[in-house]
Amino acid sequence: MARILSWFFGFLVLPATAFAEPLILKDPKGDDRGWGKLSYPTGAEYTRGAFDLVGVSIREDGDDVVFEVELAADLTDPWKSKDWGGNGFSLQFVQVYLDLDGKKRSGEKKGVPGSWVEFGPDQYWDKVVLISPQPNSKVEGEVGAKAPYLKNKVVLPSRTEARKRTIVARVPASALGGKPQKSWGVQVLMLSNEGFPAKEDILARKVNEIEGEHRFGGGCDGFGDPQVTDLLAGPAQGADAEGPAQEKLLSGYTCADEPKGAKLVQLPFVRL
Amino acid sequence: MKTLFVLWALAQTGTSTAPPDGDAPPFTDAQLDWLESMKEQLREEAQSSGGGAPASAPSGVSASALELKAEAYTKWLFRNNTSQGCVTYGNPHPSGDNFAGDNGACPELALTIIGRPTAKIEGSFRIQSRYGQQFADYFENGDLRDIPDASSESLGQNHSAPLQLRGIYVRVAQPVPYVDWFLAGSSDLGMFDPFTVGRVRFIERFNAKGLFLQTSLGEYAKLLLARIALSKLYGTANYNSLEDPLLTNPFWARDAVYAFSLGTLPALADRFSLTVNGSVVLDEEADRDDPDAPGSTNTNDPQDGITAAAPRFLGMNGSVTANLTGFDAFRAKLILALSHNAPSEEYVSNIALGGLGFSNVVYDTNTDLAAIGRFELVDLFGEGSALKLEYFNIGANFNAVVGSRREEDVLLTDGFLEGGQLPTLNLANELIDFNDKFYESCVGWHGGTLVAETTGDFLDFTAEGTFLTYNTNLQDRNMDLYPGFGGFTGYTDTQLFSYANTNDRGRDPRTVYARNQDRLSAIGMAKVRLKPDLWRGAEINLKLKYIFDKDGRDADLEEDDYQGNLLMGDLNLGGQLLDQLSGNVGLSLDSWSEDGRSGTYAGGRANFVDYRTLRLRPYLGFRYSLGALSAGYHLELVTKNVTTSDPVLDASIGPVIRSVGWIAAQF
Numbered sequence: 001m002a003r004i005l006s007w008f009f010g011f012l013v014l015p016a017t018a019f020a021e022p023l024i025l026k027d028p029k030g031d032d033r034g035w036g037k038l039s040y041p042t043g044a045e046y047t048r049g050a051f052d053l054v055g056v057s058i059r060e061d062g063d064d065v066v067f068e069v070e071l072a073a074d075l076t077d078p079w080k081s082k083d084w085g086g087n088g089f090s091l092q093f094v095q096v097y098l099d100l101d102g103k104k105r106s107g108e109k110k111g112v113p114g115s116w117v118e119f120g121p122d123q124y125w126d127k128v129v130l131i132s133p134q135p136n137s138k139v140e141g142e143v144g145a146k147a148p149y150l151k152n153k154v155v156l157p158s159r160t161e162a163r164k165r166t167i168v169a170r171v172p173a174s175a176l177g178g179k180p181q182k183s184w185g186v187q188v189l190m191l192s193n194e195g196f197p198a199k200e201d202i203l204a205r206k207v208n209e210i211e212g213e214h215r216f217g218g219g220c221d222g223f224g225d226p227q228v229t230d231l232l233a234g235p236a237q238g239a240d241a242e243g244p245a246q247e248k249l250l251s252g253y254t255c256a257d258e259p260k261g262a263k264l265v266q267l268p269f270v271r272l
Numbered sequence: 273m274k275t276l277f278v279l280w281a282l283a284q285t286g287t288s289t290a291p292p293d294g295d296a297p298p299f300t301d302a303q304l305d306w307l308e309s310m311k312e313q314l315r316e317e318a319q320s321s322g323g324g325a326p327a328s329a330p331s332g333v334s335a336s337a338l339e340l341k342a343e344a345y346t347k348w349l350f351r352n353n354t355s356q357g358c359v360t361y362g363n364p365h366p367s368g369d370n371f372a373g374d375n376g377a378c379p380e381l382a383l384t385i386i387g388r389p390t391a392k393i394e395g396s397f398r399i400q401s402r403y404g405q406q407f408a409d410y411f412e413n414g415d416l417r418d419i420p421d422a423s424s425e426s427l428g429q430n431h432s433a434p435l436q437l438r439g440i441y442v443r444v445a446q447p448v449p450y451v452d453w454f455l456a457g458s459s460d461l462g463m464f465d466p467f468t469v470g471r472v473r474f475i476e477r478f479n480a481k482g483l484f485l486q487t488s489l490g491e492y493a494k495l496l497l498a499r500i501a502l503s504k505l506y507g508t509a510n511y512n513s514l515e516d517p518l519l520t521n522p523f524w525a526r527d528a529v530y531a532f533s534l535g536t537l538p539a540l541a542d543r544f545s546l547t548v549n550g551s552v553v554l555d556e557e558a559d560r561d562d563p564d565a566p567g568s569t570n571t572n573d574p575q576d577g578i579t580a581a582a583p584r585f586l587g588m589n590g591s592v593t594a595n596l597t598g599f600d601a602f603r604a605k606l607i608l609a610l611s612h613n614a615p616s617e618e619y620v621s622n623i624a625l626g627g628l629g630f631s632n633v634v635y636d637t638n639t640d641l642a643a644i645g646r647f648e649l650v651d652l653f654g655e656g657s658a659l660k661l662e663y664f665n666i667g668a669n670f671n672a673v674v675g676s677r678r679e680e681d682v683l684l685t686d687g688f689l690e691g692g693q694l695p696t697l698n699l700a701n702e703l704i705d706f707n708d709k710f711y712e713s714c715v716g717w718h719g720g721t722l723v724a725e726t727t728g729d730f731l732d733f734t735a736e737g738t739f740l741t742y743n744t745n746l747q748d749r750n751m752d753l754y755p756g757f758g759g760f761t762g763y764t765d766t767q768l769f770s771y772a773n774t775n776d777r778g779r780d781p782r783t784v785y786a787r788n789q790d791r792l793s794a795i796g797m798a799k800v801r802l803k804p805d806l807w808r809g810a811e812i813n814l815k816l817k818y819i820f821d822k823d824g825r826d827a828d829l830e831e832d833d834y835q836g837n838l839l840m841g842d843l844n845l846g847g848q849l850l851d852q853l854s855g856n857v858g859l860s861l862d863s864w865s866e867d868g869r870s871g872t873y874a875g876g877r878a879n880f881v882d883y884r885t886l887r888l889r890p891y892l893g894f895r896y897s898l899g900a901l902s903a904g905y906h907l908e909l910v911t912k913n914v915t916t917s918d919p920v921l922d923a924s925i926g927p928v929i930r931s932v933g934w935i936a937a938q939f
Contacts, residue, residue, distance in 0.1 A: 030538075030542075042452075042453065042486070043462060043463075044462045044463050044471075045462065048538060048545070048597075049597075061729065062805075066729070073597065074597070074603070080679070084902070085854065085895045085897060085902070085904070105304060105308075109308060110312070135854070135895070135897050136848075136851065137851055137852040137853070137854075137896070137897035137898060138897045138898075138899065138902065140851060140852075140898075140899070141852075141897065141898045141899020141900065141901070142899050142900075144899060145899050145900070149315055158808065158809065158848075159803065159809065161727070163656050163727040164650065164656070164658065164727075166656075168729075170729075196341055196938055198339070208388075208391065209391035209392075210391050210392055210445035210446070210453075211445075212394060212443065212445075213443075213455075213459075217445075220391075221388060221391050
């Protein structure tokens with residue numbers, strides 16, 4: 001009862017606690033073509049701007065950290081995610097990588113399987129927040145089956161919502177080891193949700209050489225091309241120059257018929 | 273040995289290859305790179321040996337050119353009656369089916385194979401077991417007898433789960449200059465819109481087949497052309513193209529929908545898109561005046577070895593959609609659509625005749641228009657809020673016969689029923705379970721909707737007001753031409769629905785025409801979603817809806833007037849019980865006051881009865897998910913009490929106890 005009263009009155013009287021300044025990161029509109037050649041799937045549900053990242057806010061809210069990922073287009077739910085226990089959108093899969101300690105070579109170098117990126121040359125990630133339309137248990141099961149070594153590094157939101165153009169994900173601060181800090185290195189990758197992914201990928205939609213009804217195009221049919229439509233580049237202030245910078249970052253891959261032969265792109269973190 | 277060394281080396285550097293604070297790096301960068309590559313290799317080996325997905329194919333073996341995807345699905349239905357089957361509401365065809373019912377455990381298997389021999393070519397097919405087999409049907413071999421027996425050779429193929437070819441297609445990218453791609457085979461038809469060619473319903477997504485070709489007009493527009501095989505079950509007049517007393521030799525193999533979609537690309541207009549869709553439905557039969565036609569009575573003319581065809585049904589639909597989305601402060605959308613339907617009296621019998629007809633077309637040639645305009649102000653009352661205004665005007669004779677049948681929604685309003693509104697008489701509220709949504713026809717609707725909504729960390733709130741009248745309002749409509757869908761009246765009870773009017777189900781959701789109608793309605797709806805920090809994943813949902821519905825029916829009579837005051841409420845609590853398990857519990861309460869709900873004009877006197885209905889529905893549900901496995905369960909209890917102005921018609925139903933559960937694994 002005490003908790004109920006506390007929540008109710010807490011809701012009525014907004015808390016006066018001073019929160020840390022939010023981390024605000026921006027990305028130019030219209031750069032959702034990965035390395036400049038990526039094309040959307042041809043299916044009608046992949047609407048214009050659906051994978052175009054335009055901003056990220058990371059803010060403290062009580063014991064939680066709230067990630068707000070803004071897109072260029074309204075979120076849609078063509079596959080009726082509520083019917084499969086999902087979170088009110090269908091298409092996007094956002095991965096927020098955090099370098100918490102800033103130490104050289106500390107953490108994970110490779111991105112979550114399915115992203116086909118790595119971080120570097122010497123700044124690795126410590127935590128990744130996976131913001132998916134899938135229920136947490138599905139994401140957890142995929143990570144457990146395909147990357148159990150990431151279990152302690154993957155953070156799943158306690159609540160994920162679609163609000164117009166913004167995906168809002170709430171994460172307990174304790175899962176990130178604390179509240180948002182300006183010292184954090186941040187990188188946000190925009191991928192597409194795939195409920196029936198390839199055996200080596202975690203819920204990520206494939207990019208092929210030629211686009212298909214449910215496949216992105218402009219990459220390769222083997223392994224090595226980033227399955228990423230958009231990310232933060234440069235100082236992440238939304239300047240036009242960040243578009244070409246992103247294309248340069250993502251274009252350094254080499255494809256191969258097998259994962260071992262592939263050369264992945266190396267991504268930096270943004271630090272405010 | 274290598275493993276031990278790497279583990280030792282990693283131990284020297286903690287869990288990562290980062291040097292400890294203040295210490296000099298124990299390894300050079302090259303050594304650290306090598307250690308990291310060894311770590312990756314160990315992980316891959318551990319994954320492979322542990323049964324997990326290998327990160328790469330075994331050395332020396334090429335990756336398979338084929339992609340295999342499989343799904344095993346089983347559903348359980350329970351209800352406290354003795355009806356048995358795999359789906360609550362089955363095939364509405366008069367001859368029905370032998371797999372619909374309320375008690376059963378029914379498995380299904382699907383195997384999809386996709387191949388890409390080159391980057392430009394993709395081929396795929398799906399092997400799917402026919403739905404209808406129950407756990408209790410083991411040993412059934414597919415033979416069918418008139419009376420089920422214990423031989424295991426009597427229930428037919430629906431109960432033996434034969435494997436069936438579905439979803440077959442070949443897709444070629446850039447086959448010739450100026451062509452983006454060409455597809456021959458299956459598609460879900462999601463490239464058009466509900467006013468022309470609608471996306472087929474989910475369970476049919478592998479069944480529609482055709483030829484599709486897309487070309488781009490530079491960077492400015494794309495054009496899709498398609499020839500889609502017409503479904504002989506519902507895509508034409510009278511729900512089918514072969515079961516017609518007027519046809520002695522039905523011809524359906526060439527029946528098709530010819531469609532196009534022309535849409536602008538961002539290079540032409542960044543913040544604005546324009547899409548034009550069009551379709552022609554052509555159901556042909558052998559021209560009975562041609563002496564070459566089977567069964568022709570023309571004995572005068574000589575045969576020439578060529579059989580002419582004549583249209584049995586011709587339908588034409590077009591739509592123009594303008595979408596303004598590139599502005600932060602507002603969005604606007606305008607849809608204009610046209611339909612023209614022409615059943616041929618020579619080849620289509622009139623099943624609308626008599627006013628009780630179940631027909632997906634009006635038995636007449638007609639043309640009509642539809643228009644929807646939507647304007648939305650974003651963040652008007654603060655961040656996360658919106659004010660939406662919609663005007664809709666769907667002509668009384670508008671009918672998208674091959675438009676979307678369900679699972680789409682063209683109007684903003686919450687509507688009368690819990691599903692969406694679609695501009696067709698050809699709705700599909702069959703082959704669904706008791707907890708699936710019903711969709712309603714908006715043919716003839718004319719009105720407006722205002723919606724205010726806000727979303728935030730603590731609560732989401734939506735309020736709606738809709739006022740509508742009907743283009744179908746008319747006195748003395750010729751119900752020998754217009755389908756009446758049984759002529760049932762009153763608010764539709766989708767919770768206790770049946771195809772026969774055994775539970776006083778009310779109006780069929782497809783019904784838009786009545787002999788005498790003078791109707792207007794208003795809908796008010798408010799819903800709140802609270803997200804308190806009281807338990808994990810806590811959600812409290814409250815939804816209230818009020819519908820005022822008035823129909824003067826025969827303008828010369830007061831005794832047959834209908835007035836409905838319908839109140840519906842639902843309270844639901846949800847949360848995450850375990851990492852893998854979420855649950856919800858709720859209560860629906862409906863109170864419907866309907867004056868003159870139903871009656872007759874027997875003996876030339878209007879005799880209509882007032883109904884008061886109270887329906888209670890407590891329910892609970894669970895959803896479980898573990899990686900590639902997911903499962904769900906829904907249990908509810910329904911009671912319904914009806915008191916009327918004619919006590920003979922008073923009824924009490926329930927408590928009906930029923931549940932549906934399912935488990936699906938993808939591998």
